Amino acid sequence: MRNKNIAKAFLSVMTVSAVMTSFKVLDVNADDNNQSNNSSVDVSNTNNVSVISSELNSQNFFDKLGPLAQRIANKNDLYPSLLLAQAAIESAYGQSSLTQSSNNLFGIKAINGQGINTPTTEFSNGSSYTTNSTFSTYPDLLSSLQGYADFLNNNIRYSNVHRSMTPTVEQAAINIQADGYATDPAYSNKLISFINQNNLKTYDSGSVPSNNDQDNNTQNNINTQNNNSNQAQPAQPATRPEQPKQENITKYVGSDGKETFKLSNKYRTYKLYNHVKGTIRNIRSYGWNKSLNSSKKVFVDCLGIRNYGKNESKWYRIRLSDHSKKKYWVYSKALEMPKVNYIKENKEVSVNTNTHSNVYNHVYNSPYLSKKVKENKDLVDDSYHTSLKAIIDNDGIRTEWYRIYIPGTGNAWIKSKDLSNITRHKESKNNYNNKSGYAYLNNYGKYRLYNNIPGSSKKAKVTNWDNVKVPSDYLITYDKLGVKGKDNTNWYRINLNNKNYWIASGALKF
Numbered sequence: 091m092r093n094k095n096i097a098k099a100f101l102s103v104m105t106v107s108a109v110m111t112s113f114k115v116l117d118v119n120a121d122d123n124n125q126s127n128n129s130s131v132d133v134s135n136t137n138n139v140s141v142i143s144s145e146l147n148s149q150n151f152f153d154k155l156g157p158l159a160q161r162i163a164n165k166n167d168l169y170p171s172l173l174l175a176q177a178a179i180e181s182a183y184g185q186s187s188l189t190q191s192s193n194n195l196f197g198i199k200a201i202n203g204q205g206i207n208t209p210t211t212e213f214s215n216g217s218s219y220t221t222n223s224t225f226s227t228y229p230d231l232l233s234s235l236q237g238y239a240d241f242l243n244n245n246i247r248y249s250n251v252h253r254s255m256t257p258t259v260e261q262a263a264i265n266i267q268a269d270g271y272a273t274d275p276a277y278s279n280k281l282i283s284f285i286n287q288n289n290l291k292t293y294d295s296g297s298v299p300s301n302n303d304q305d306n307n308t309q310n311n312i313n314t315q316n317n318n319s320n321q322a323q324p325a326q327p328a329t330r331p332e333q334p335k336q337e338n339i340t341k342y343v344g345s346d347g348k349e350t351f352k353l354s355n356k357y358r359t360y361k362l363y364n365h366v367k368g369t370i371r372n373i374r375s376y377g378w379n380k381s382l383n384s385s386k387k388v389f390v391d392c393l394g395i396r397n398y399g400k401n402e403s404k405w406y407r408i409r410l411s412d413h414s415k416k417k418y419w420v421y422s423k424a425l426e427m428p429k430v431n432y433i434k435e436n437k438e439v440s441v442n443t444n445t446h447s448n449v450y451n452h453v454y455n456s457p458y459l460s461k462k463v464k465e466n467k468d469l470v471d472d473s474y475h476t477s478l479k480a481i482i483d484n485d486g487i488r489t490e491w492y493r494i495y496i497p498g499t500g501n502a503w504i505k506s507k508d509l510s511n512i513t514r515h516k517e518s519k520n521n522y523n524n525k526s527g528y529a530y531l532n533n534y535g536k537y538r539l540y541n542n543i544p545g546s547s548k549k550a551k552v553t554n555w556d557n558v559k560v561p562s563d564y565l566i567t568y569d570k571l572g573v574k575g576k577d578n579t580n581w582y583r584i585n586l587n588n589k590n591y592w593i594a595s596g597a598l599k600f
Contacts, residue, residue: 141231143193146184152288155184159235160293166239167252167364167417169259171290172266173238175281178288184231192227195234198241200224243415246347249391254365254407254419255342259285259294340369340396345459347391351406351425352485355384355535355555362418366394366405376418379410383554385538386410393459394419404457426536427457428484429596435479439492439509441469449502453480453491463502477501485538486594487545488577518575525571529582531564532599539591543572543581558586568598 141154152174159177163170180197181189188194228234242248249255250265260282267278274280285291362376392407404422409415430453443466450460474494480503482489490506520543539553570583572592580595 143184143189143231146181146189148183151178151183152290155231155235156293158232162235162239163293166243167254168239168242169253169262170293171259171285172251172262172281173235174290174293175263175284175288176238177235179280179284188225192225193231193234194225194228195231196238196241198226198234198237200226246344246391249344249347250342254369254394255344255392257340259291340366340394343393343395343459344461345391345393346461347389347409348412349390349455349459350387351390351408351427352536352538353382353384353386353388354424354426357382357384357420357424360421360424362420364419366396366419367421368396368398369394382410383556384535385552385554388425389414390425390459391417393457422457428455428482430456431481431483433479433481435476435492437476438473439476439494440473440511441466441471441494441504442508442510443467443469445508447505447508449494449496449504451502453482453503455484456480456482460503463499464496466504466508469496471497479506483579483596485536485544486574486579486581486596488579520575521573523571523573524569526567526569527600528565528567529584529598529600531560531566531597534560534564534593534597537594537597539586539593541591543574543592545574545576553591558589558591560586566598 141158146154155177156170156174159173160170162168163173177195178184180186181195184190184195188197226237228237242251247269248266248271251262251269253262256262256265263278263281263285266272266281267274271277358378362378364374364376367373388408388410389412390406390408394405394407396403396405405419406422406425407417407419408425409417445466447466448462449464449466449469451463452458452460454460474496476492476494478493480491480493482491491503492506492509493501493503496502535555539555539558540550541553542550544550566584566586568582568584569590572581572583573579574581581592582595582598583590583592584598585591
């Protein structure tokens with residue numbers, strides 16, 4: 091009896107192996123080193139947790155993985171339909187050799203080469219070729235689903251794939267290809283067609299398709315995708331149930347995610363949200379951590395400009411620390427942003443290519459947010475033409491930028507210190523004068539209180555406005571004027587609660 095069972099098991103394995111060899115790992119370029127192979131998610135209230143790869147096929151794939159995929163996508167601001175489409179196509183409905191051997195549904199590549207090495211199809215200049223790559227291994231399919239979500243969350247370049255960043259799953263599919271997830275030039279078309287053929291948008295609305303909707307979807311869908319990729323056309327975007335009214339339009343501007351703003355002195359009067367307020371149904375709000383204060387810097391990776399009729403409001407997506415995975419949307423008035431003054435400046439300049447700096451599509455750390463366009467070392471032309479000069483004032487610390495035109499790229503912003511033939515302010519020592527008088531605090535929350543002029547001493551410390559008592563009439567006294575040699579800015583030493591503080595002149599009205 092035992093020998094019969096062994097023979098039967100061996101036959102089963104051989105059958106699965108025969109099926110697996112008929113599929114190749116598709117052309118996924120998801121190879122960033124920030125993904126995690128040991129991801130986990132709370133699925134205590136989710137059915138079908140114990141799904142194993144050998145159980146999957148074209149008839150039961152969505153029934154088995156749909157509820158898990160829907161839960162994980164919703165928890166991570168992703169489209170369940172896109173997650174399911176990628177999982178089905180990349181894994182050949184779970185029957186690919188990669189999925190069977192390592193529970194890798196998406197072709198996520200391994201960290202530091204630690205994983206399973208297997209052939210994969212890549213594309214270059216429109217032609218396909220086969221190469222070997224090392225892919226991540228997961229303990230189960232649930233970890234693979236969460237690993238995919240972590241991969242998108244941990245890599246800033248995929249920020250425009252999230253639901254809060256794009257109004258339709260069709261656009262999200264286009265974005266994920268443009269962001270470099272796959273090298274197949276028809277990848278987004280395949281995803282869009284697959285989503286519509288399999289009625290996967292119903293997962294985005296919170297419902298699950300009936301079995302009848304899926305019975306007609308067989309392995310031929312994937313074969314059709316692969317054999318007719320040039321003919322696949324994107325379907326027209328469908329309106330999701332949670333879409334806002336047509337007149338409520340939100341434009342999103344992504345960034346590199348390292349720019350920082352300071353919380354305003356009135357930030358607690360505004361709430362944190364999971365999306366731009368008013369753009370989806372069932373919006374969720376969150377309170378602020380009690381340990382925060384108005385001098386706290388937050389990291390910003392996206393600007394949302396919401397238009398409702400003639401009204402416009404600006405929202406920013408923030409992280410409370412650089413490495414935090416939690417992101418919140420907040421109204422712009424909860425943040426204090428640097429001031430930027432733009433001046434017309436037409437001249438020819440040369441770039442110092444020896445610096446480890448970048449050029450951006452906007453002034454870095456400005457309210458517009460910015461993305462890296464190129465590295466300085468790539469700017470090899472003898473000269474570039476400028477059209478604008480920008481002076482950014484960040485809490486009394488000024489930095490100059492120039493907008494240059496780069497052939498083949500367009501306009502981009504570069505720091506003045508990276509240009510070799512412009513006239514810059516010559517740094518000198520700080521100059522102090524005994525000057526006393528009265529002044530009013532004016533928009534003071536945008537500025538910080540220091541024990542010394544910043545940059546003049548390594549011991550310059552910041553005092554939070556929450557820790558001082560501001561006069562009810564905002565009238566204060568000052569006894570010294572300091573001119574900062576580095577950028578020629580004015581600073582005043584003021585007295586609050588019988589203590590002296592230095593503050594930039596922009597915080598005072600005389």
